[in-house]
Amino acid sequence: MLTISIKLTIIVVKMTPDSAFEILYAPLVREHLGAIEQKYYSVIREAIEEHLSYEPDRNTRNRKPLKRPIQNGTQWELRCGPNNRFRIFYKAVRERREVVILAIGEKQGSRLMLGGEEVVL
16 A cells, blocks of 8 residues: 655745835925815825825826826826826835825816816826
8 A cells, every 4th residue: 555645835925015105295286185175185195095105106007107297207197086087196206215296186078177277288
């Protein structure tokens, strides 16, 4: 009679994410938020925390690099909110583990409004 013994070794690898990126806001963002209904602030804040804290420079369905910066070195756009109506424009500085929010706007049809003023894309 042949007896086969199998020894199983389970290796558990605990993966920890890279340290989170610090989220910084340009002073102008306060003005941009003033033109957006306050009831949407939590939606915008949650989207920023969820999508930009880790790997902010990874292309996803709602996060895309811009073909042309709209202002101040903006590199990326995050879409969020009902019907993706809000646009968060930012740049990621990987070396310093920072995300700088440069503008927050609202898409109204084919128009983008920043601080109540239309921006041409």
